[in-house]
Amino acid sequence: MEHFDCAVIGAGPAGANFARLAGARRMRLLVVDDDSREKPCGGLLSPDAQKALARYDISLPVSVLTSPQIFAVQVIDLESGIARRYPRHYLNMDRAAFDRFLRSQIPPGVVRVQGRCVRISDTGKVFSVRLADGREFTAQWLVGADGANSLVRRTFFKNDRLRFYTAIQQTFAAQDTDPFYSCIFDSETSPAPSWILFKNGTMLFGGAFPFAGSRTRFEAQKQKLVQHTALRAENFSAPMKTEVCLVASPGFSGFCTGNDRIFLIGEAAGFISPSSFEGISYALRSGEMLAESLLERDPARAYRRRTTALRHILYGKECKRKVLASPTLRRLIMRSGITAIRTKKTKP
Numbered sequence: 001m002e003h004f005d006c007a008v009i010g011a012g013p014a015g016a017n018f019a020r021l022a023g024a025r026r027m028r029l030l031v032v033d034d035d036s037r038e039k040p041c042g043g044l045l046s047p048d049a050q051k052a053l054a055r056y057d058i059s060l061p062v063s064v065l066t067s068p069q070i071f072a073v074q075v076i077d078l079e080s081g082i083a084r085r086y087p088r089h090y091l092n093m094d095r096a097a098f099d100r101f102l103r104s105q106i107p108p109g110v111v112r113v114q115g116r117c118v119r120i121s122d123t124g125k126v127f128s129v130r131l132a133d134g135r136e137f138t139a140q141w142l143v144g145a146d147g148a149n150s151l152v153r154r155t156f157f158k159n160d161r162l163r164f165y166t167a168i169q170q171t172f173a174a175q176d177t178d179p180f181y182s183c184i185f186d187s188e189t190s191p192a193p194s195w196i197l198f199k200n201g202t203m204l205f206g207g208a209f210p211f212a213g214s215r216t217r218f219e220a221q222k223q224k225l226v227q228h229t230a231l232r233a234e235n236f237s238a239p240m241k242t243e244v245c246l247v248a249s250p251g252f253s254g255f256c257t258g259n260d261r262i263f264l265i266g267e268a269a270g271f272i273s274p275s276s277f278e279g280i281s282y283a284l285r286s287g288e289m290l291a292e293s294l295l296e297r298d299p300a301r302a303y304r305r306r307t308t309a310l311r312h313i314l315y316g317k318e319c320k321r322k323v324l325a326s327p328t329l330r331r332l333i334m335r336s337g338i339t340a341i342r343t344k345k346t347k348p
């Protein structure tokens with residue numbers, strides 16, 4: 001059985017960035033990733049994620065980008081009927097192409113294995129990592145970079161307080177609608193925002209919903225969009241693709257960075273914005289923070305300390321989420337027009 005210094009489960013943005021940085025050192029690193037399914041995602045790269053990539057001297061090939069590019073978000077409040085545009089500089093990307101690009105940056109010395117990790121056990125000294133096809137590896141350290149439904153977190157940190165939603169996203173052939181990135185609020189169907197995005201001739205409609213009745217809530221929101229906005233029922237007919245997955249919402253107490261021998265990064269650690277579900281920047285940064293922390297004498301302590309900054313940002317996002325979830329406060333903010341782009345159009 002092959003032995004490694006460190007086994008990383010998952011090569012999304014968190015795992016890939018960690019492996020890119022830690023793999024450049026003299027560490028025997030194993031990355032196990034099940035890339036058989038594409039990650040459901042809006043594929044918007046936030047300014048913070050862009051900044052992180054710039055710090056790493058990474059620029060993106062144009063093949064990762066999609067059309068149109070986005071420099072504003074249209075916020076639609078379905079309850080009050082108000083719509084406002086706000087400046088936002090996202091990069092509109094093909095998420096699968098972005099993940100492939102990041103993985104291509106992992107140094108050749110890192111051993112990469114495609115497959116699903118189904119069981120991890122701990123002898124107290126080493127971890128044994130078992131794959132669905134029966135292959136088994138051992139490692140001294142374990143990194144859980146396996147996203148919202150993290151096996152590493154579920155196996156070793158059972159009593160945590162991470163909150164989850166069901167994320168549902170459908171892709172349609174784009175019709176003649178205003179190709180704006182829209183962020184939709186409707187407290188009757190979900191306490192979390194939904195989104196409409198356009199990508200290379202397709203329209204994505206997605207959102208995060210409480211588990212109970214998630215599909216019914218999703219469909220009800222579509223109907224409300226048809227009733228209250230310029231979208232028509234035809235815009236939502238014949239979805240080309242329907243994707244469903246868990247999405248984490250950490251609140252104030254859902255974070256877990258691991259312990260002395262197990263480290264959690266990215267969404268597995270709870271690092272995702274509860275107000276917008278923007279998670280790529282936190283995945284990149286927590287991967288980087290762990291790679292730096294492993295150079296210190298007490299990596300667990302160093303990693304906890306470094307990620308304090310991420311937790312503080314996300315506490316702020318949780319406060320924002322609570323404000324935006326209140327129809328009254330949301331209406332007041334949107335009516336005030338603070339930071340909004342002046343347009344003649346105020347109806348969705």
Ligand SMILES: Cc1cc2nc3c(=O)[nH]c(=O)nc-3n(C[C@H](O)[C@H](O)[C@H](O)COP(=O)(O)OP(=O)(O)OC[C@H]3O[C@@H](n4cnc5c(N)ncnc54)[C@H](O)[C@@H]3O)c2cc1C
Pocket residue numbers: 009010011012013014015032033034035036039040041042043044045046115116117118145146147148150151167168169206245246247265266267268271272277278279280281283
């Ligand atoms: C519908 C939706 C839309 C989103 N839109 C955006 C957006 O537009 N912009 C943004 O910044 N964020 C967005 N997010 C959040 C963002 O996708 C995540 O926060 C981010 O991908 C987290 O990165 P990660 O590396 O921690 O985990 P992931 O990206 O989830 O990567 C985990 C990896 O681990 C692998 N894996 C999992 N379990 C196992 C296992 N047992 N064995 C082997 N491999 C395993 C998976 O296959 C995957 O490759 C969205 C999330 C959802 C659900």
